[in-house]
Amino acid sequence: MNRALLIALSLAGLLIAGCGEKAQTSTASFKKSDTPAWQGAPGDPFVAKGWTPGDRDSWVRQIHERNQYQNEYNKTP
Template identity: 60%
Template sequence: MNARILRAALPLALGLALAACGEKPQTLGQGSRQDTPAFDGPASPFTAAGWKPGDRTSWEQQIHTRQQQGQNEYNKVY
């Protein structure tokens, strides 16, 4: 009986080991940089109105406004 279980478990273990070898590397992709500050982000149609890329003060103002309008529980109306 033990030999029968071993014969059934061996292909299963081999299949799991080979499946782990097929994992693709998780990279950020080309053009992604981690050494730039957050306020130097790209200008795109999805950025908030009033924010200018590269301007730290406008970025901080946008973050402050977003926190007050959407993430502050005291300002929410129930």
């Protein structure tokens, strides 16, 4: 009887433990997904050097520069 009760209580504990998940919503500064990529997030510490948030031309230049670092033809001598 004690063994069956222990098993039942441990199963109930495992089932209840799955109910404690937190909501997986994004933070307030990154909720807008309908803005163009070149507008960026002001105050973001991960902004690349040489790019000003809101300036589309500097964003295009920065993306082109980053793509050139991944170009294998430029890496080989």
